[in-house]
Amino acid sequence: MTTKQRAQLYHEFAKLLGAGMHLDRSVDLLLEQGPPASMRSYLNGIKQGLAERLSLTESVARHNAGIVTPLEISLLDAGEKGGRLEASCEHLAHYFELRQKSRDKAIGALIYPVLLLHVGALFPDFTRMWNGGGLQDYLLQTGGRLLIIWTALALVGAIWWFVLKLAAQSPGVDRLLGTIPLVGGARRHWALARFCQVFQTGLLAALRISEILRMAGKASQSAVLEGAGFQAAQSVEDGQALAPALKATGALPKTLGSAVDTAEQTGTLDIEMGRWARAEAELASRAQDRAAEWLPRIFYVLVLLYIAWRVISMALSYMGPNGMIQQMLDGI
Structure with a gap:
């Protein structure tokens, strides 16, 4: 499930439980609303576990182990044991809402630099094609360059995901990540x-x-x-x-x-x-907002440097000793 779906799901759970609905009836009502496939899979896992006479936490742990986080398991477990399941669901909804807001801000800030990166990859070769380079050469060059860019971005994302997973198991990696600015x-x-x-x-x-x-x-x-x-x-x-x-x-x-x-x-x-939980969540949200503000700026500067290098390379190809301008002068 996405972060947004988790926030929505736990908010609905908290609302239904607060209204006095039994857990099994709450699950049925949420399924009747036609939720997305990932959310429906989660709810069906809970329904299957309840039919097996398991508790909510046991149902989630057995049938949704690959979907949920340790935080969800721990809060649901504590809330269920203490008769405060509604409050646990509300805490989870608030937590995932904060995470989603910060993530949306980060993605929104990255859209322009990513578009600019693609312009920088496409435009210089386009001018070369316009001046007689040929469409086939242009498509081959730009296609290869875009493939490299997309592969690099995907690789960075995969490495970051792996490091985050490793930080949950390795104290050394966890401490190292804690030293990274922003x-x-x-x-x-x-x-x-x-x-x-x-x-x-x-x-x-x-x-x-x-x-x-x-x-x-x-x-x-x-x-x-x-x-x-x-x-x-x-x-x-x-x-x-x-x-x-x-x-x-x-x-x-x-x-x-x-x-x-x-x-x-x-x-x-x-x-x-x-x-402390509320204060730290607020501080975390602010810190993530700062990261969402500054990391795209850093990426933007790197993109500008890349575009500048591409423009300079294009200019040299025109004005160099073997460039198009020199060839035109030689032909006069």
């Missing part, structure tokens, strides 16, 4: 937002702290935070208090550890983690 800050904030959101939901579900820490770490989709969650969980099981256990990992902000310490003493840990 991108690193957005990733860290999103990961911490996911961690805190699952943590709060687990608290409201009255789960054991060690279990919550492991769930939150896995849901963060960050190898560093996942390792920190498991380390802190082990420390808590060994008798250490939560705040010192979190601080000892060195992976979480010191201010978060201090906030947890204070919240534990005042009995407001769930409220504090909810506040």
Whole structure:
């Protein structure tokens, strides 16, 4: 499913559950609306699991394992156990809405540089054809150049996707990505937002702290935070208090550890983690907006440099010693 479809789906789930609809009836109503194929597959997976007398989380994990993220599994699990499934779905809807808005902004900002890149690839050879180069040569040259451009863009996207997947498993790669300007800050904030959101939901579900820490770490989709969650969980099981256990990992902000310490003493840990989840999601959205603003500008500059090189090459082909202008002068 796309990010937009996930936001829509969980918003509808939250609305139906909030209206008192049973889960199976909610699934049937959503299927009757004729959703897209990917969303229909997800809903049918849930329906099949419920028919097998599985819980929602078990249904999703068994029949939609290749569709959902660890965040969805963790929040649905905690919400189901704590009787707050509606709130979990609303959290997921809000999270995916923020991600979609930032993604739309990034794609919109990239449209012009990509179009300009294609103009730069096509125009110089077009002028050469106009001056007698031949249509066949033009099509061969531009077709080959466009193929190289499209292959390069696809390769960059595939490498980035692979690195992101690897960062969820390798702490070294995760830390490395965190140092990249613009991108690193957005990733860290999103990961911490996911961690805190699952943590709060687990608290409201009255789960054991060690279990919550492991769930939150896995849901963060960050190898560093996942390792920190498991380390802190082990420390808590060994008798250490939560705040010192979190601080000892060195992976979480010191201010978060201090906030947890204070919240534990005042009995407001769930409220504090909810506040951190909202704040980190907002910071992540702003950081992603900055990345969406500046990365296309950097790409735009690179495209302009490429076009300048192409124009200069074209000019030299006309004005050089063996260029068309020289040939015309020799013929006079």
